Amino acid sequence: MKIVVTGAAGFIGSHLCEKLLEDEQNIVIGIDGFIGPTPIHLKSFNMDSLCSHPRFTMLAQDLFMIDLEALLKDVDIIYHLAGMPGVRTSWGKEFEAYILHNISSTQRLLEACKNSPIKQFIYASTSSVYGEKTGKLSETAETAPLSPYGITKLTGEHLCRVYHTSFGIPTVVLRYFTVYGPRQRPDMSFHRFIKQLLTKQPITIFGDGMQSRDFTYISDCIAGTISVLGKRHIIGKTFNIGGKEKASINEVIDLLEELTGIKADRHYFPSALGEPKHTWADLSMAEQDLHYSPKITLKEGLRREIEYIRSIYQVDLP
Numbered sequence: 001m002k003i004v005v006t007g008a009a010g011f012i013g014s015h016l017c018e019k020l021l022e023d024e025q026n027i028v029i030g031i032d033g034f035i036g037p038t039p040i041h042l043k044s045f046n047m048d049s050l051c052s053h054p055r056f057t058m059l060a061q062d063l064f065m066i067d068l069e070a071l072l073k074d075v076d077i078i079y080h081l082a083g084m085p086g087v088r089t090s091w092g093k094e095f096e097a098y099i100l101h102n103i104s105s106t107q108r109l110l111e112a113c114k115n116s117p118i119k120q121f122i123y124a125s126t127s128s129v130y131g132e133k134t135g136k137l138s139e140t141a142e143t144a145p146l147s148p149y150g151i152t153k154l155t156g157e158h159l160c161r162v163y164h165t166s167f168g169i170p171t172v173v174l175r176y177f178t179v180y181g182p183r184q185r186p187d188m189s190f191h192r193f194i195k196q197l198l199t200k201q202p203i204t205i206f207g208d209g210m211q212s213r214d215f216t217y218i219s220d221c222i223a224g225t226i227s228v229l230g231k232r233h234i235i236g237k238t239f240n241i242g243g244k245e246k247a248s249i250n251e252v253i254d255l256l257e258e259l260t261g262i263k264a265d266r267h268y269f270p271s272a273l274g275e276p277k278h279t280w281a282d283l284s285m286a287e288q289d290l291h292y293s294p295k296i297t298l299k300e301g302l303r304r305e306i307e308y309i310r311s312i313y314q315v316d317l318p
Contacts, residue, residue: 001229002075006031006063006109007082010038011183012124012176012221014046016079017056019222027055029071033062035101036085037187045312046183063105068112075116077229080109081124083153086187087274090149102152103159110163110171120170120235121160122228127177127214127240127279129154136282139175139238147274157238170235172228177242177281181218181301182308189249190302193264194309197256203264207271209250214281216243217296217304227290234289242281244294252302259303 003020007013008030020026030050034040050056059066063082072078084090084101106123113121128150129143145151160171184191196203224241228234247255253264286292 001025001077002027002029003077003079004029004031004072004075005079005081007080007124008032008050008058009034009043009047010036010081011046011185012179012218012225013081014050014183015218015222016081016225017050019226021050021053021055028057029075030056030058031063031066031082032058032060033082034060035097036185037089038185042183042186042312063109068109069115072112072116072118076119078109078113078118078121079124079225080106080121083156085149085185087128087147087149088272090147090152091273095148098148098152102149103155106156107159110159110169113163113169114167118170120172120228122172122174122225123156123160124225125157125173125175125238126150126153127175127281128276129157129175130276130279132276134278136280137240138282139240139285146276149274161236164236172234172236173238174225174228175238175240176221177216177240177279178213179216179218179221181305183218184305190252190305191309193253193256194306195313197260197262197264198306198309198313200262201265202267203253205249205253205266205268206275207249208268209253209266210248211271211275212246212248212278212280214242214246214279215252215298215301216241216294217301220244220294220296224286224290224292227292231289237285237289239286239290239292240281240283241286241292242283242294243298244296245298246280247298252298255299255302256306259299259306
């Protein structure tokens with residue numbers, strides 16, 4: 001299959017491209033405009049194993065600069081992961097970038113698909129579309145985002161639905177729940193916590209640390225993302241992709257202390273605007289239709305991310 005992955009140099013995108021290339025029948029075209037909070041040198045590091053691969057092509061371009069109709073004329077699958085990430089940075093004047101990269105680029109890509117024989121258009125969304133809820137979240141729960149970021153991602157979902165209904169674009173929506181692991185963005189909590197801990201800096205925690213998340217290790221996220229391939233009966237559906245266990249931020253830091261042998265200097269700050277207190281994925285639909293079952297425990301996932309952070313910042317444990 002010929003597969004396009006937008007956001008290919010990012011955290012999830014680079015892992016996805018590597019996994020797709022394990023199948024010798026796949027040819028992968030990566031697209032990335034190198035925007036967002038991740039420094040270019042880290043994104044380039046993400047691409048190290050990909051750029052020399054004979055079945056991989058990288059287009060370092062913005063989606064607005066590419067002749068999409070020409071690109072997609074013989075493409076089978078699109079994974080649309082590109083976009084502007086981050087809840088806290090989506091307020092104020094920065095919102096214009098979110099509109100451009102999360103809404104307008106998605107619409108442009110879907111529009112190009114009208115003249116393409118693609119078999120699946122897989123859109124990466126987020127648990128942020130749910131807003132503040134209690135208990136496990138099913139895909140049928142009301143969506144009420146708390147941030148401009150969440151609103152732009154939900155708008156992308158709605159665009160997928162109207163293009164599916166009106167033009168038959170074979171869309172599938174995946175809602176990711178707090179993905180972590182090697183290559184995680186530097187602005188994300190686990191990356192920050194581990195770097196701060198290893199370099200003996202205070203750990204900055206927004207809120208009281210009692211907020212909890214359904215943390216999804218990157219290999220589980222990729223397994224769920226890959227599992228949609230070739231399943232025609234899921235076209236038009238939305239799926240949660242969550243993790244093996246839920247924990248509070250304070251519990252995560254406890255685990256990091258145990259794994260590193262370093263006592264954290266915890267500094268608490270006011271809660272971040274736009275972030276829900278709790279998220280927890282109901283995986284029933286993904287289990288039934290995608291045979292999705294997360295494998296990696298939080299402790300094991302954190303151990304692997306610590307090793308990654310040590311390698312990129314060349315920090316040794318005591």
